[in-house]
Amino acid sequence: MSEIDLGMVNWARAQFILTVMYHWIFVPLTLGLSFLCAFFETIYVKSGKEEWKILTKFWMTLFGINFAIGVATGIIMEFQFGTNWSNYSWMVGDIFGAPLAIEGILAFFLEATFFAVMFFGWNRTSKGFHLFSTWMVAIGSNLSALWILVANAWMQRPVGMAFNPESARFEMQNFWEILFSPVAIAKFTHTTSSSFVVGSLFVITVSSYYLLKGRHVGMAKKSIIVASVFGLLASLFTAFTGDESAFANGTYQPMKLAAYEGLYEGSRGADIVALGVLTSGKRLGDGQKPFAFEVSLPKGLSILAKRELNGFVPGIKDLVYGNEAEGIEPAAAKIKRGKAAIADLAAIKAADKAGNMEAKAAALERFKVNQDYLGFGYLDSPEELVPPVASSYYSFHGMVYLGSFFILLLMLYLYFSYKENLEDKTWLLVLGFFSFFLALVASELGWVVAEVGRQPWAIQNLMPVKVATTNIAKSNVIATFSIFFLLFAVLLIAEVKIMLKQIKTGPEGV
Amino acid sequence: MIGNLDLMTLQQIWWIICSVVGALFLFLTFVQGGQTLLWQVAGDEVERSLVINSLGRKWELTFTTLVLFGGALFAAFPKFYATSFGGAYWVWMLILFTFIVQAVSYEYRTKPGNLLGEKVYELFLFINGSVGILLIGAAVGTFFTGSNFTLNSLNQVVWTNALRGVEAAFSFFNLALGLFLVLNARTLGAMYLVNNIDFSEAPNLETRLRKACLQNFLYSLPFLLYVLVALLVIDGYGFDENGIVSMVSYKYMGNLLAMPVVLGMLLVGLILVIMGVLRTGLATSTKGIWFGGLGTVFVGLAIFFTAGFNNTAFYPSKVDLQSSLTIYNASSSHFTLTAMTYVAFMIPGVLAYVVYVWSQMDSKKIGMNDINDEKAY
Numbered sequence: 053m054s055e056i057d058l059g060m061v062n063w064a065r066a067q068f069i070l071t072v073m074y075h076w077i078f079v080p081l082t083l084g085l086s087f088l089c090a091f092f093e094t095i096y097v098k099s100g101k102e103e104w105k106i107l108t109k110f111w112m113t114l115f116g117i118n119f120a121i122g123v124a125t126g127i128i129m130e131f132q133f134g135t136n137w138s139n140y141s142w143m144v145g146d147i148f149g150a151p152l153a154i155e156g157i158l159a160f161f162l163e164a165t166f167f168a169v170m171f172f173g174w175n176r177t178s179k180g181f182h183l184f185s186t187w188m189v190a191i192g193s194n195l196s197a198l199w200i201l202v203a204n205a206w207m208q209r210p211v212g213m214a215f216n217p218e219s220a221r222f223e224m225q226n227f228w229e230i231l232f233s234p235v236a237i238a239k240f241t242h243t244t245s246s247s248f249v250v251g252s253l254f255v256i257t258v259s260s261y262y263l264l265k266g267r268h269v270g271m272a273k274k275s276i277i278v279a280s281v282f283g284l285l286a287s288l289f290t291a292f293t294g295d296e297s298a299f300a301n302g303t304y305q306p307m308k309l310a311a312y313e314g315l316y317e318g319s320r321g322a323d324i325v326a327l328g329v330l331t332s333g334k335r336l337g338d339g340q341k342p343f344a345f346e347v348s349l350p351k352g353l354s355i356l357a358k359r360e361l362n363g364f365v366p367g368i369k370d371l372v373y374g375n376e377a378e379g380i381e382p383a384a385a386k387i388k389r390g391k392a393a394i395a396d397l398a399a400i401k402a403a404d405k406a407g408n409m410e411a412k413a414a415a416l417e418r419f420k421v422n423q424d425y426l427g428f429g430y431l432d433s434p435e436e437l438v439p440p441v442a443s444s445y446y447s448f449h450g451m452v453y454l455g456s457f458f459i460l461l462l463m464l465y466l467y468f469s470y471k472e473n474l475e476d477k478t479w480l481l482v483l484g485f486f487s488f489f490l491a492l493v494a495s496e497l498g499w500v501v502a503e504v505g506r507q508p509w510a511i512q513n514l515m516p517v518k519v520a521t522t523n524i525a526k527s528n529v530i531a532t533f534s535i536f537f538l539l540f541a542v543l544l545i546a547e548v549k550i551m552l553k554q555i556k557t558g559p560e561g562v
Numbered sequence: 563m564i565g566n567l568d569l570m571t572l573q574q575i576w577w578i579i580c581s582v583v584g585a586l587f588l589f590l591t592f593v594q595g596g597q598t599l600l601w602q603v604a605g606d607e608v609e610r611s612l613v614i615n616s617l618g619r620k621w622e623l624t625f626t627t628l629v630l631f632g633g634a635l636f637a638a639f640p641k642f643y644a645t646s647f648g649g650a651y652w653v654w655m656l657i658l659f660t661f662i663v664q665a666v667s668y669e670y671r672t673k674p675g676n677l678l679g680e681k682v683y684e685l686f687l688f689i690n691g692s693v694g695i696l697l698i699g700a701a702v703g704t705f706f707t708g709s710n711f712t713l714n715s716l717n718q719v720v721w722t723n724a725l726r727g728v729e730a731a732f733s734f735f736n737l738a739l740g741l742f743l744v745l746n747a748r749t750l751g752a753m754y755l756v757n758n759i760d761f762s763e764a765p766n767l768e769t770r771l772r773k774a775c776l777q778n779f780l781y782s783l784p785f786l787l788y789v790l791v792a793l794l795v796i797d798g799y800g801f802d803e804n805g806i807v808s809m810v811s812y813k814y815m816g817n818l819l820a821m822p823v824v825l826g827m828l829l830v831g832l833i834l835v836i837m838g839v840l841r842t843g844l845a846t847s848t849k850g851i852w853f854g855g856l857g858t859v860f861v862g863l864a865i866f867f868t869a870g871f872n873n874t875a876f877y878p879s880k881v882d883l884q885s886s887l888t889i890y891n892a893s894s895s896h897f898t899l900t901a902m903t904y905v906a907f908m909i910p911g912v913l914a915y916v917v918y919v920w921s922q923m924d925s926k927k928i929g930m931n932d933i934n935d936e937k938a939y
Contacts, residue, residue: 117669123625124665130632131647131658138648142717145640146894153637154905156630161912164622165919172619172932177922185919216895220716221640223895401715522648523720532655539662546670546677553675 060526061518064136067533071128072503073496074540078122078547080495083197083244084251084286085115086190089170091278093186097179107271109174110559111255112186114551116171121547128536129200136529140510140520146223147213147230148203155199162192197247198240205236207511208502209304215423215514217400217416222514238300239502242293245286246498249458250491252283256465257488258555260481268558269475277469284462290455295356301505302357302365305512308505309357310368311439312448316342318367318375324352325449330442336368336435368441372434383434390429393422427514436516439507447500454494461487564903570890572899576638577870577889579906583631584702585862588743589855590624593617594691595751595778597664598744600684603752603770610684611672611933612767616758617751618668618939619923623916625665637902641717641892642877649711649719650704650727653697660694668939695747699740700730705869706793706814707733708880722881735792738785745782746835749775750858753842753851760929775850776843779835793868794818799878799886807875807883817872824867831860 089112096104130152134141141148169177169185177185206212212229213222224230256279259272301309309315314330315322328346354363364378374382396419403412431437461483468474475481506512510520567575596617604610636643647654663686670676671683709730710723723729730736752775761768798813810816818825834857842850870876875886893899932938 117673120666120669123622124662127625127629127661127665128658130629130636131654134632134636134643134647135651135654135658136648138644139718141636141648142640142644145636145643146898149633149637149640149643149894150898150902150905152633153630153902156626156633157905157908157912160626160629161623161916164626165916167622168619168923169919172935173923175931175935176926181922224898224901227897227901405715522651523718524648524651524726528651528726535659539659542677543662543666546666549675549677550670550673553673557674 057526058518060524060529061521063526063529063533064521065517067136067529067536068132070533070536070540071125071132073499074544075122075125075129076496076499077492077544078118078125079197080247080250080492081118081254082115082122082193082251083247084249085111085118085254086186086193086251087248088251088255088279088282089115090183090187090190091282092275093183095278097183103270104274106559107274110271111275112170113554114254114258117547117550117554119167121543124543125540135532136522136524137510137520138522140515143221143515143520144207144511146221147206150224150227151199151203151206151230155196159192159196159199162188162195164192166192194244197244201240201243202231202233202236204502205233205239206230207509208239208506209233209235209300210511210514215426217397217419217423218404220397220401222511234296235300235304238293238296242290242297243498245290245293246455246495248286249283249290249455250488250495252279252286252462253458253484253487253491255279256283256462256484257486260484260487261555262558263475264478264481264485266475271559273469273474276465276474280462280465280469284459284466287455287459287462291459294452294455298356299359305506306357306366307368307371307437307439308444308501310366310371311441311444311505312501313353314342314441314445315353315365315367316369318365318370318378320354320364321351321362322353322357322365323348323350324356326352328449330445334441336372336438368438372437383428383431383437386425386428387431387434389422389425390427390431392429393419393426394429396422397426424513427509427511427516430516430519431508436508439505443500444505447497447504451494451497451501454490454497458487458491458494565900567900567903569893569896569899572896572903573638573889573893574871575903576634576893576899577866577876579909580631580634580638581863581866581870583627583634584866585859587624587627587631588746588862589750589858590620590627591695591743591747592750592754592851592855593621593624594664594695595744595747595749596691596755597687597751598691598748599751599755599771599774600687603755603767603774605766605770608930608933609764609767611938612759612764612928613755614668614671614939615933616755616928619928620754621664621668625661628661638894638899639887639889639892640894641713642887644717645711645713645719645887645892646701646709646877649721650701650709650730651721652725653701653727653730656728657694657697657701660690660697664690664694671939691747691751692744695744696737696740697731699743700733700736701727702743702865703733703736703739704730705865705876705878706796706798707735708799708878708886710881711879711885712882713879713885735789735796738788738792742782742785742789745778745785746858748778749782749835749839750851750854752778753838753854756842757848757851758924758928760927763930772843775839779839779843799875799883801873801875801886801888805888805891807878807886807888809883813874814868817868817874818864820872821867824864824871827860827867828864831857831862831864833857834860 092108096108166185166188170189173182211233212226214225216223255275259275262268262272326347326349328343331340331344334340351361353365357365370380372383374380396415399415400412403415464480468477508516510517600613604613667683667686671680712720752771756771794815797809797811799807800810800813801807834853838850838854841847870889875888877887879885
């Protein structure tokens with residue numbers, strides 16, 4: 053542990069946060085808008101009406117601008133696993149690498165190949181093949197999300213693998229268990245459905261702008277109807293999958309759930325905080341009340357996390373210091389067992405090097421007893437297990453409030469579209485205009501909940517972030533962080549400027 | 563079925579798969595080569611647009627192949643992935659930056675309000691095609707010249723050179739390989755553009771491209787010859803049945819002689835490249851790219867096979883021979899390789915639709931209609 057430069061770890065962490073959050077500005081829009089483009093084009097092919105073709109091409113242009121930067125930032129993610137997190141790459145490459153390779157073979161080529169047809173094939177291929185290509189881009193984009201989310205889900209809930217003390221790494225044992233892990237299913241469905249909402253709200257925002265300005269009214273109203281239907285269905289499904297995600301957290305990552313609920317003391321039949329302000333500066337065990345102000349719904353958290361009215365939902369304190377009555381082991385005991393596992397691992401290596409097979413077998417036996425606690429052995433104190441509570445709590449609740457708002461908003465858009473007086477509802481159009489930006493916020497908050505909430509783990513219970521990094525001087529990471537930051541800032545400004553110009557120009561410009 | 567294969571066979575299969583992806587990437591660098599030719603061969607705005615729009619329909623394939631190459635190495639040889647990417651930090655970061663700026667350049671270059679202006683995006687494309695490919699070449703060169711790393715008992719990498727990988731570009735062999743790849747990419751780029759563009763309204767562009775093809779091939783020859791001769795005479799990193807790595811005299815020449823198929827691939831590949839150059843540079847054919855492309859794939863395969871097979875450490879450590887990586891000590895487990903091999907059965911299907919779409923899109927050459935299209939780059 054003394055060899056680990058925590059300053060470097062934090063810079064590597066900051067660089068990853070910067071990269072992922074930047075990447076995540078573009079990806080949800082790509083996932084959602086790709087399907088909307090496919091819907092628009094399907095209507096065009098079915099109806100044969102030229103206005104739908106113009107509409108499709110307009111949204112496709114915006115999709116293309118966004119897609120390029122999504123792809124560019126995507127490559128950083130893949131390489132950054134190696135450059136900044138090489139210990140992690142080696143330890144889990146056997147498992148994590150496979151979904152990435154499959155993503156490359158099955159998803160990226162689908163996107164890349166048919167992307168060219170989607171943009172340049174209008175006069176080179178048949179109508180049917182062009183439509184097929186548009187669908188392939190949408191499916192390919194979402195398939196790539198599937199594989200990366202399967203890999204991410206494995207980090208949250210490592211299944212289908214075993215630690216090999218000989219090679220000192222985790223090795224895959226069951227591919228299907230990894231692919232169909234409940235966490236993977238919840239993660240994929242929640243992330244993609246929420247991305248469909250982001251894509252839909254992008255269309256709503258741009259179209260609302262046109263209606264407010266009184267420009268391209270026909271196109272805007274048509275776009276709104278398709279986006280509202282898709283967005284509403286997706287947002288209802290997002291709520292459902294969000295509930296599934298919370299249940300998965302309650303089952304497999306109780307500390308994450310406790311953090312984003314601000315739950316310090318666990319209880320049976322726990323209430324859920326509907327609205328609350330955390331006590332500023334609250335620390336574990338300082339005796340302060342967790343909330344300065346709160347409105348709770350009885351039994352809500354118990355139902356959410358345990359699907360029971362009186363299930364026990366552990367709080368941060370229970371998970372750190374243990375709860376004998378509920379059979380929760382204190383973290384200090386887990387740390388002790390983890391340190392024993394690390395010592396036994398070293399003993400296996402030493403005995404192997406010395407050719408002492410008897411000692412190796414004995415160390416191996418001892419290691420097996422404590423191997424599930426391996427990650428705990430790298431922690432310095434039980435309190436290290438507590439993720440940042442405030443950012444988890446506010447992110448989770450912000451995401452839920454915004455998600456609920458989107459359902460209401462999309463219902464209103466559909467209702468007034470049905471009544472054919474949407475363009476008269478200026479107040480709603482103003483709300484709709486801001487909805488995409490709020491959706492981006494919700495999407496980023498979702499990432500914070502998922503990733504910050506699982507700290508300090510890179511792999512839940514097995515590998516803390518601080519041992520996942522590359523052995524490299526902090527100055528290198530600071531330098532690349534700075535270059536990324538500058539590059540991202542320039543490219544973001546460029547993208548926004550191009551997007552705004554294209555939107556201002558409207559469908560005539562495509 | 564696959565699960566019954568022994569680990570060594572699976573490791574070899576995956577080295578072949580990674581090599582195929584790597585070799586296809588080398589072929590697809592015609593996009594990068596074409597990017598560096600832009601200012602040289604395109605005399606005016608129309609010609610520049612023809613070149614950009616021709617390349618712009620293919621850049622994603624090159625990009626995706628690079629991503630797949632990285633992903634396949636991560637999955638099949640994670641110890642290499644962790645060692646090389648984590649150790650040779652700066653060389654990979656620089657490669658990465660050149661590819662990031664490439665991805666946006668096509669889409670943003672001519673868009674109204676593009677912030678940086680057309681020339682800057684064209685400069686990005688040039689940097690990607692030159693610096694990016696040069697560094698990739700230098701990185702591949704380290705398969706033969708070795709790198710500065712050690713691995714501890716837990717396989718954690720320690721890099722022993724402060725330049726963290728950039729030092730690879732200061733080895734003459736690596737530099738020569740990198741320069742050869744840049745010039746080969748330019749040669750392929752010229753061949754591809756000759757094949758893909760309708761020159762009826764830009765006849766001078768065709769003349770310049772054919773000349774560029776021949777010129778770049780001739781410029782690449784000294785570097786190619788140096789690499790080939792050096793490869794035949796340098797000591798290489800071999801290992802014995804216990805996995806003990808040692809320096810072996812004329813190792814790579816020995817590999818080529820021990821694997822006549824690989825030697826044949828190298829020779830046939832070079833002949834095909836020469837045929838492609840002759841058909842494009844000295845004749846009027848537009849099909850040179852298929853010869854040059856296939857030739858590049860064969861040469862690429864020969865390079866990767868020479869580096870990895872016949873008991874050779876494909877990622878040798880100059881500072882600690884026993885830290886060197888072989889396809890046998892750097893690979894994933896039997897289970898993972900088996901699972902991925904089943905997935906790899908889909909590769910022919912993927913290649914089939916790539917070929918089909920390519921043929922559909924290129925059945926009509928890029929002409930004035932395309933650059934006047936609203937979607938044009």
